[in-house]
Structures are given as structure tokens and as C-alpha cells.
Amino acid sequence: xxxxxxxxxxxxxxxxxxxxxxxxxxxxxxxxxxxxxxxxxxxxxxxxxxxxxxxxxxxxxxxxxxxxxxxxxxxxxxxxxxxxxxxxxxxxxxxxxxxxxxxxxxxxxxxxxxxxxxxxxxxxxxxxxxxxxxxxxxxxxxxxxxxxxxxxxxxxxxxxxxxxxxxxxxxxxxxxxxxxxxxxxxxxxxxxxxxxxxxxxxxxxxxxxxxxxxxxxxxxxxxxxxxxxxxxxxxxxxxxxxxxxxxxxxxxxxxxxxxxxxxxxxxxxxxxxxxxxxxxxxxxxxx
Ligand code: PAF
Numbered sequence: 001x002x003x004x005x006x007x008x009x010x011x012x013x014x015x016x017x018x019x020x021x022x023x024x025x026x027x028x029x030x031x032x033x034x035x036x037x038x039x040x041x042x043x044x045x046x047x048x049x050x051x052x053x054x055x056x057x058x059x060x061x062x063x064x065x066x067x068x069x070x071x072x073x074x075x076x077x078x079x080x081x082x083x084x085x086x087x088x089x090x091x092x093x094x095x096x097x098x099x100x101x102x103x104x105x106x107x108x109x110x111x112x113x114x115x116x117x118x119x120x121x122x123x124x125x126x127x128x129x130x131x132x133x134x135x136x137x138x139x140x141x142x143x144x145x146x147x148x149x150x151x152x153x154x155x156x157x158x159x160x161x162x163x164x165x166x167x168x169x170x171x172x173x174x175x176x177x178x179x180x181x182x183x184x185x186x187x188x189x190x191x192x193x194x195x196x197x198x199x200x201x202x203x204x205x206x207x208x209x210x211x212x213x214x215x216x217x218x219x220x221x222x223x224x225x226x227x228x229x230x231x232x233x234x235x236x237x238x239x240x241x242x243x244x245x246x247x248x249x250x251x252x253x254x255x256x257x258x259x260x261x262x263x264x265x266x267x268x269x270x271x272x273x274x275x276x277x278x279x280x281x282x283x284x285x286x287x
Contacts, residue, residue, distance in 0.1 A: 013087055013098045017105045017146055020097060024060070024147065031057030034149035036140060039063040039100075040080035040194035041089045044184035048153040049093040051181055060147050061090050062099040064106060069135030075279075080197050099146070111138045117167040120256050124270055125160050125281070128246055136161060137168045144174055151177045155184070157191050159270055159283045163256055183282075185211065191282045203275040206242040210273050213237050214284040217248075217269050221286050226250040226259050229269075237273060246272035246279065250286055262287055 014020040024032065033056030035048045041063075052059045063086050070076035083100060090098050114134060120126075121133035144152070154162050162180055169176050184192045189211035190204075199207060213236045221229055233248040249258050253266035267287040273280050 012091075012096055013100060015100055015102065015105065017099070017101055020060075020099050021146060023097060024058075027058045029148060030150045032147065032149045032151075033059050034143070034147045034152045035059070035061045035095075036143050036152065036154075037061060037063055037086075038065045038079065038194065039086045040082050040197065041086045042184075042192045042194065042196075044155050044157065044192040046089060046093045047184050048155060048181050049090060049095055051179065052151070052153050053094040055179070056151060058097070059095050060097045060099065060149065061095045062101075062143050062147070063090075064099070064101055064139070064143075066106070066135060066139040067103055068107070068111060068138050069132050071129050071131050078198065078277075080194050099143075106139065106142055111142070113138055113141075115168065115171070117164055117171075120160070120163050120167055123160075123251070123256055123258075124247055124249055125272065126164075128272065133161070133164045136164060140165055141168060141172060141174075144169075144176060149176055151179050153179045153181055155181050157183045157193065157281065157283070159253075159268055160256055163254075189215075191280075193280065195278050195280065198278045199275060203242055203278065206240050207273075207275055207280060209240045209243060210237065210271060210280060210282050211284075214269055214271060214282060218284060218286055221250070221262065221269075226261065233269070233271065237271075242275060244274040246274055253285075 033052035035052050037045050049061060065079050067076055115137040126133050166178055188208040190207045213233055217229055217233050220232055224232060229250055230248050234245045237243050237245045248271045250267055250269050252259050252264040253268045259267055268283050269286045270283040
């Protein structure tokens with residue numbers, strides 16, 4: 001990325017990995033909290049940074065739209081990018097260091113690593129976005145290696161992503177605590193997402209139906225089997241002609257595999273919905 005004078009006026013915004021590493025070498029490593037993001041920041045990201053601020057002496061945030069986790073080049077092209085507004089929000093939220101690198105900074109060489117997380121990354125987002133979680137593991141492991149945080153903060157909206165990152169740190173034996181933070185929603189229930197700003201007016205008005213359906217699904221789960229609930233959720237979502245269900249699964253919260261009954265100790269209802277050109281995900285605790 002060419003140097004951006006507006007951003008670099010802010011003393012804590014780095015585009016160079018080497019410069020950030022040099023700064024972080026001076027701080028107390030056990031006090032580093034890290035929030036990786038792809039930018040286009042909103043109140044959900046702010047909540048992660050504020051939580052990190054409370055629990056750490058140094059807060060590092062990365063803003064990097066990672067090309068290796070996009071299986072659709074069109075999606076990568078249209079992903080929202082708002083670096084100046086992001087830098088302002090991060091300053092207000094109390095970040096100490098912000099990394100806004102180019103792709104060449106993160107991947108001086110192409111990353112050819114192939115991770116295997118068993119069944120965790122083969123379902124839901126993994127099944128419908130081939131290569132997505134391999135790209136997430138590539139970039140997050142690379143960012144962890146740069147920042148070397150003691151704690152890293154992730155939002156529960158990306159429920160499956162958290163499971164994949166836990167599997168990755170176990171495989172790579174990284175001494176990093178993963179802190180899961182609750183989903184932040186708009187007043188009408190829509191889970192905050194950088195992609196929401198890509199919704200047109202009609203699809204934005206339709207989108208709260210997703211969370212309303214998930215809440216109703218919790219009630220329905222008392223009278224339906226998981227398979228029946230899946231059919232019910234899909235039909236319910238599609239009562240709104242602007243929404244198309246990509247998947248709905250009631251999964252064991254640890255294995256992420258579909259449950260056959262409601263006996264698992266924690267069960268999460270996970271959904272992906274196509275709203276026009278925008279793909280939205282959400283989830284809710286069923287049990
Ligand atoms: O959740 C995201 O925004 C991204 O997947 C992450 C973790 C920053 C990796 O690019």
C-alpha cells in the first residue's frame with residue numbers, strides 16, 4: 001500500500017510490519033491484547049477493542065482485507081474499505097497500535113500452507129465458501145506471529161471462525177487466549193457486520209427477519225426435532241421473498257456438526273442468508 005499521509009500523521013498507525021514489530025518489542029508481551037479486523041469498522045468492532053482495552057496494557061488492532069480468505073474475487077473487490085474512519089474509531093476506542101498493511105507486507109511470499117482442521121471447517125461456511133477458513137488460518141497465524149499477543153478478541157457472530165482459530169492455535173501450540181465477545185446488534189436485531197453497508201434499502205429492511213426467525217427457532221426447538229427445525233427455519237426465512245437461506249444448522253457448539261437430538265450440552269443455531277448481493281450470517285444459542 002502506498003504511504004498514506006493522512007493515516008500516518010496518527011503516530012500509532014503502521015503500514016510496515018517491521019516498524020510495528022520494532023515498537024512492540026519495547027512493550028510488555030503478557031500485556032498485549034490483539035483485535036484482528038478487516039476494517040469497515042462498526043460498534044461490534046468497537047466493543048472488541050474496548051474489551052481488549054479493559055483487559056490489557058497494550059491494545060493492537062489490525063485492519064487488513066485478507067485476499068486469501070475470499071473465494072469470490074467479486075466479493076473481495078466489493079468488500080467495504082473505510083481506512084480513515086477506521087483510524088478515527090480505533091483512536092476513540094483506545095487502540096495503541098494499528099496495523100494497516102498492504103498484501104505484500106503480510107504475504108512477501110505466497111502463503112501455500114494448507115491447514116486441516118478435521119470436520120470443523122468442512123461444514124457451513126467451510127462447505128459454502130471453499131478455502132475460506134484456510135485463508136483465515138493463514139492470515140490470523142501470520143498476524144499472531146507479528147503481534148505475539150497474550151489475548152486475541154473475536155466476535156461470536158463468526159461462531160465457526162472462532163472454532164477454527166481455536167483449532168489452529170492448538171495445532172500450532174500458540175500460547176494465546178481466545179476471548180469470545182457477544183454479538184452486537186442494531187436496534188432492530190440485525191447482527192452488526194461490515195457487509196450491512198452493502199445492503200440496499202429493501203434488503204436492509206428485510207434483514208432483521210433473520211434474527212427474528214432465530215429467536216422463534218429457540219421456541220420451536222421445544223416441539224420440533226433438529227431436522228424439523230431446519231426445514232421450519234428455511235421456510236420461515238423465505239416467507240420474505242428478498243431472503244434466501246444458504247444453510248441453517250443446529251450444531252454441537254464444540255464439534256460444529258449437526259445434532260440429531262437436543263441432548264448436547266451446548267447447541268448453536270447457525271444461519272447464512274443471501275440478501276440480494278449480500279451474504280449475511282448470524283447465530284443463536286438454542287440450548
Ligand atoms: O473476522 C474477520 O474480520 C476476519 O476473518 C479476520 C479474523 C480479521 C481475518 O481476516
